Structures are given as C-alpha cells and as structure tokens.
Amino acid sequence: MADAIVVPGGEVPGDLNLLRAINPKHLDGKGQLCDNSFFLSRSKPKDGVSTGIEPLITVQQLRNLQCIRKRCGEACGVAVMNVGEVLNPVQDTPIRVLQEDDEEWGCFSHAHALITGHQGLPKGDEGKKKLKDFQRHLVNLARKRYFPAGSTVEQSTA
C-alpha cells in the first residue's frame, strides 16, 4: 500500500509516480509543455512544484479537485513523472520530493507532494544555471507521459 510507505512530511519513495496538473494557459504557442508548468522560484522559501502522489490520487481524481478545476479548468492536462527519474540528475543537490499535506486538496490532502529544495542551490549564476537545467529536465520528463487536456487515461502518450 502506498499509504504505508509515504511518510507524512517525508521524502516520497523513488518508485512512485507524481501527477502534475497542467494549466492550459501555461503551454507554449504550439500547445507544448514548457517551463511555465514547472516554475521554480529561489526567493520563496516554501516554493515548489505542486503534485499528486500516485496511487494515493489518480489522474481523474486530481482533475476533479475543486482547486485544480478552478486553476486549470475541467479535464486539464496531467503529466505523470516517476519520482526516481525526477531526482536522478539532482541527487547531489538539496532538491527533494516531499509529501506535504495541502488542505485545499480536501480528502486527498495526504496525496499532495512538492518538488522543492531548489532554494538550497548555490547563489548566483551557478545556481541559476542548475535550476534551468532541472526545469528543462522536468519539462522533458513530463512530455514523455502527458495526458493532454480533455484526454482520457487511455489516450496517454506514454
């Protein structure tokens, strides 16, 4: 059971998947995922990419969350990313995937996780460059398994 292995406030195990709801307004002019969907700010201490932990929440359940519907519309795009793959190139950095309850998610509050820790990257251009590399990595990863807006799970590009 995934419930048993996701420790509240702890790191999400590498073999689980993350679901990222995609605001269609954040796609580029060609309708492709871009870094707008994985915006990371180093100046905000609590900043991170908000995601759902699968199987604690499914694609459809994520789409049905009121806060997601309000932000991204009905049947919004959802990207599926494996935690291990997300963290693979940044193992020697402070970036982590942490479970963090989100009350906005109602009964799925426990299924919420943040990709965060980027605030601990080095200051200056070096850290900025590392952040850009990581953002691009997230976009590329998300593109591999993306359920576009209006699609069903069966139409996944995986």
Added chain:
Amino acid sequence: MAQPAYALPTYCESEAPKYYSSLTQPIVLSNALNELGDGGGSISCEAATPLNFYTFAKWNPLAELANPHGGGNASRFWPDVTYNYISISTPHGLARSAAPEEIQEVVRPPLLMSELKQISKLKRNWDGEGAEKPSPKTLKAARTLLKLAAKTMRARRERMGLSRALWLRLSSPLPDLNVSANQQLVFKARPWSIDALEAGLTISGATPITAQQEEPSESDAALYPTIDGAVTLKWIYHGRELKCTITGDSVEVVRWRSDASYESDGLWDLTVEQTREHFEWLMR
C-alpha cells in the same frame, strides 16, 4: 520505415552533375501545401543542393515518391536541384512556378512575430494564477531579438550560397509556430553522392530522398510568455537547444548541446545584440 526506391525525373538527370554542395542544415517549408486546400496538390522543390524530404501524415508523399506518375490526392514531391525556386501545382493541372517574389504569396509571414503580437495583448493574470504581463520594454526587446535571429539566419544562408527564395522565404524555422505537425514539411538538405547519381540516378534504401511520418522537426522554435512577465524564445535546431528569456532589455541565454544532455553549456545575461553569437552557435 522502408524507404521507397525513387527514380529522379528526367529533367533532373540531365542536370545531375551540378548538384553538389555541403549543405547540412534543415530547411523548413510551412503551409505552402496547405494553401492548396483539401483537394491535394503537389510541390516540387528546386534548390542549389539536393534535398532530403520529410513530411507528415496529411500530405504523405510516399506513394508517389515510389511512383512519381501515380494519381490520387497525395501530394507529390520531387527534388530538382537545377534552380532556386519552388513550384506548386494542383492535381487539376494548374501548375505554377513561383518566382522568389511570388513565393511570399503562398508562404505565411513569420509567425513568431504574430505570436509576439498576441503576447503583447496579454493582461495581468492571463493564466488565472496571477501571472505578470510582459512590459513594453520586454516586448520591444523580444521584437529586436526575433529580427536579430532572422538576420543571423539570413547571413548564414548567404554564406552557404542558398537563394533568398529557399532560405529566407521558406527555410526559416521561425514561421512555424502555428503550424501543426501534420501540416509542416521539413526539408533537410544533405549532399547526394556523385556515385549514386551517376550510377543510374536511382535513389533507394539509405540514399538521400526519404519520407517519414510523424517525425519531430529538426528545427523547432517557440515563443511564449512566462508567468513572471518575461518572454522566452526556445529554439531547437539539429538537436541543439537555445533558450533566450527576455526581461526588460536584458536576455538570459541558456544553451544545451543536444536533446540528450542534461547539463547546459552555460548561462549568460546579455543585451539583445550580444545574443547574436549564440544564434550563430545554434546554426553552425
């Protein structure tokens, strides 16, 4: 995918010895066929260099590449490398040879500029999540940057000795923003071997004329606003990737050597004019 055997048209055979160059960059042609409507059409592309053809589902030339005299609605492609112009014809026999000046009529103007125009109309909170709108200064710098990109491509084209028609009107990846994959044609130039041409002028197997479906373009540019009020130009060219993020009058440039590489070459904070060398890097 098995590649079709394809015999060059007669008029091409007679001119074969002239057709050698070292062009290795992709040439992108958008929407010319789209202008012909659903009734189908054909296009022949004539260049100073042989071309390698890629196309997508709607205009699948495979059947007629294998049989250039076949009928039906499939688009027809064949390369003639004698002249630098594009000719377009419909299956109803309405042939048209477009001189460079005419080509403008059938190829859309650079669409990244149109995209920038759309971006300039954005209001604050355009994403419903509090996104900033780009400032006039940012938009002005973005316009200058696009012009610089086009200018750098033009210089590149001139160095390679390509015609204005092929390169400026048709080859720029910049016009492709609003063209979906199945409408986009990507011409990738690659030198034919003299041996292949002299040995009966039949191209087959791994020889240069190929047609592929659903392949990603080798040149892909996109312009989009970012949620913090910047404008980003992302341009992938032959696997190399350049990302220019414009905020005010400064440009943050990051570049990656290949799709596969995780780590970027570097990050630079530059003026618009200083980004020229990075466009040159992208197109070399």
